[in-house]
Amino acid sequence: MPTITSYPGVYVEEIPSSARTINTVTTSVTAFVGHTKRGPLNTPVRITSFADFERKFGGLATRSAVGYAVHQFFANGGRVAVIVRAAKKGSGESARVVLDADDDREDCPVLAVHAKEPGAWGNGLHVAIDHDTSCPEETFNLRVSDSKGGAHETFTGLSLEPDHGRNAETVINGAASLIRVEILDEGRPAASGTVSRRFDGELPDLAVELTAEIGDVQREFTLYEESSDGAPPCTVTELALLLERKLRALPDAPGKRSFAGVEVIPFGDRLQIIAGSTDPAEKVCFSGECAGDLGLDETVNAPVFPLHGGADGKPPGPRDLIGDPANKTGLQALRDVHDVNLLALPELADYESAEDVVSVVSAADRLCREQRIFQLVDSPSSWGGVDAVRSGIAAFEPVRSDHAGMFFPHLQLPDPLTGRLRPFPPCGAVAGVIARTDGERGVWKAPAGTEAKVLGVRSLSVELTDRDNGLLNPLGVNCLRTFPMVGPLVWGSRTLAGSDSADSEWKYLPVRRLALHVEESLRRGLQWVVFEPNNDQLWQQIRLNVSGYLDPLFRKGAFQGSTPREAYFVKCDGETTGPEDVARGVVNVVVGIAPVKPAEFVLVTIQQMTGQPEV
Template identity: 60%
Template sequence: MPTTPTYPGVYIEELPSGVRTITTVSTSVTAFVGATRRGPLNQPVTITSFADFERRFGGLASQSPVGYAVQQFFLNGGSIGVVVRVAAAGTGAASGVTLDSTQTSTAAPALEVTAVEPGAWGAALRVAVDYRTPTPAETFNLQVFDTSGAVRESFADLSVRAADPRFAETVVNSGSAVVRVKVLAESRPDPVGTVSKPFAATLPDLTPEIQVKIGDVSRAVRIHDPAVDGAAPATVAELALLLERKLRALPDAPGRRAFAGTRVSVFGRRLQVVAGSTDPADVVRFLGEAANNLGLEGSVNPPVHALTGGQDGGAPGLTDLIGSEAAKTGIQALRDVQDINLLVLPELAGYASVDDAVTVVSAAQALCVEKRMFLIVDSPQAWTTLDDARAGLSAFDSVRSDHAALYFPHLELIDQLTGRLRSFPPSGTVAGVMARTDAQRGVWKAPAGTEAGLPGVRALTVPLTDRENGLLNPLAVNCLRTFPVVGPVAWGARTMAGADALASQWKYVPVRRLALMLEESLYRGTKWVVFEPNDERLWAQIRLNVGAFLHSLFQQGAFQGTSARSAYFVKCDKDTTTQDDINRGVVNVVVGFAPLKPAEFVIVKIEQLAGQFEV
């Protein structure tokens, strides 16, 4: 605000700059929509590496091309992805288990544990309960394992009382990435394993031999052998350590670790003995009168509880992928995500009906036009020859949009799940090439040529010659080629509207993607104009801000021309905004740019000169 001088002297004011910075938006954030092994349904999840995808969506699955597309995206230079898991209608069953409590007169359900997301993946989860807490008579611990036996999550000192700060539902449901729980009664679930009766202050005689059975394997053990172990244990904790050592020394069944991994813990004056296994059948039983005298014939439960009942459902159909705009499902779930530039739908390539695939492509293109995104379309898997591609291309005539590009043929890669060579749709790989090209050269550089290599690709399903490539290129099919030394590369950069017969101004992929970047950047960078006084001072500011933004791109080589005047212009004055526009609250800004177009055809002319050169 202006300074009001009150005394003789020098006053200093800081004035804001007249230039409002317009920031270049991202150009290569890629959305992947389709079936995955696990993950939240119809919810966009941002990932920054394939490791993120493995943690959140379960990694590769043989029946899901999305996982392979994401892997290829990051291998080829991608940095940020957004994944939307879509499942077939009716899928929704999640694995779960109900834990009982026998602390009352009759056994009753106490705690329901359910996998956080639907699908059969939850069947690999195991849960265990123990009472090894500061208040063993009131609270319990809950651990979540996987089938390998590794502890994934652990929650301590839980309560079944809703008023308690450690209420199980509150603690677990807010902190777990894999399960949700529901308390069914105000009684704790029973601990897993075998729980002894309370020991008296003086421990009983531990020298008699007892029988221990885990699963189908029975072994004899003497807890305390004075000749070997020395003095007898004096406390329950010492007894637990000695018993654990003795049990772990017993021989296991071949390939098992039920005895070798046995855990013996203490809560209060009781022992809890749990087999070192994630097999619910490996129940620890102490047999005989000697075991009863030691109080080891207490409650007997499995070492873990397995979650069951999850269903994956079938592959998502076209209605599942298209989704509902109102419910924000399928590709419509991307409507709420701000920064997405590329869209990949790798499952379409495997559709038996090309018409179904075209229907999804049509809906995806409409979304891309609305959100200023670009769609990478895979050629159908049935196109196994050049003739198949030429004959089947007419099916895409109705969806020849400048917001999409079609790539042919498919790639042959090593499937990490089987170690064998198999074919995959190229969209994820091409998206990675686009991201790498954007980072190295800029969005105005065509993602094709000898620099657009495809790392990891062993071969192409349809090797193409120059002449064969020449039959598809005029029809706006971007071919993938293999050249000696260079290897597999992307060898086309046309939009689906780039067929020679259409003569579209958006013929080339880099031209369309550059325009999308400019549109989104100017859309976000000029919002400050709204509700400003609509006069010449505003127009001058707009020209200054937009011009500064375009000039920075010109200096990076984004436009044609040797001077700024020939490369771009910004017009905002009384010619673009009339008095009638001012009265209606409208300001019109006209921006023009001269895009760089790829050198698609290089013609070298050679002439033989007659006569001799003068020396």
């Protein structure tokens, strides 16, 4: 904005810089696709720890190779992962329960409660309804608890009326992580637990003997004693507090919290008593001569409502993993996710058919090329030795991609669920090693060598010698080795296109990943160029911005050469963008980099010196 001068003097004006910063993108965010215990189907979820995975996907499960791979990823230095839960099409059911109305209508369902995601985990959910709201005759509260996971959610002041501000579907489905609901009819769901009759007018005499029964356990107690309870209750709320305290003080059956966890909730002029047990069959019943005076003898008994019918989905087959691009299922769910750099499919290692494995790897490779992702391919678990690898690698000829790397053999480590030693595919641990190497050294450093230790591993399923390594390395198979005093580590860093016979310029994994990193950073960092005037000034700004991005990488050691001129070049001028390009709205930027290749073979020549003259 031009400065308006109105008086003689000095004016100061700030002018924004024309230089724009190109930020570097992530390098080691790993996507895992496959079967999990729970979690949203075909929906990418970003997590930053294994605790996140346990909370959102149920943790480890014997049938879930993904769970173990994620555990090893974070144990070896991984920081961010994206999980896509996949299941065999048509398998898996969500647990549910249907709640009836609290009026005189018989068998009138008004609200269906479903587990948020399919799976048997939903059978551990319990729903409790109470009417302790500001409008106890019209609205209700809903509480859901996970008896296995320990999670709880509460939603208050709900209504089934479509135009109500606290409509149950709108409130719960938009905020709950455990359930979703469906309104079936008008009305209101009946309260769970034990609901008393109305207390009209003043409270009756409370210095009475009562018998409370939960399940097959009966306990007698005195409701009110002036010597120990102080002033008598005057309101329904005070009565609820007294009754809850008395019930919680009663001894429980061994190993139970039926009495210790009792809740007494006042709503309007009634009481609702809920047993502390998660067993839906256990409810609080009262008896005694004075139970009728307190409105507790003819109570309405409705247990805590358990969800049921949940069933785990079957592990995905090849078609389920590949997914449908139109519906964004399986691998295709990653198409809308930014900042994914590595892809792991640990379930492929146990596929019996090599044709199925190749079909999934091929589909994943197409996605990786489009999204600039590098795929970590596990060697099949049936490869029990070097000869099996040499004969089986021929099946992977159609997918010898420079966007993928294969790792052999599998890892031997204790199963956290059983404590027994068992083999696991290495992709999760290798992804963690790559993330650790990127953080400590950079994406241009090969994630292999004595620094690339695989943590938590007891041994390898196949112990390889130097000779074995020499047979597999030229085939483009990255070996995991065990060395004395060091332990298991990654001892190879080639792409699947890195076999000696292929003679690919993308032979090495760090060279390929560095190029992907530079490409994606420049693609995002040059978005501002679109619709700018295509002239010399724009070309100069582009050269300045791109050079400003590449120079720090050079100084960190990402490129060869002792000077920037030897390490990279940026060309954007009248030679790269001619008049015809300008007429078509095209600007061409040519960027060249000289990546540092790993020192794969170190030759040491020793010469013996003899016959030196004395000084």
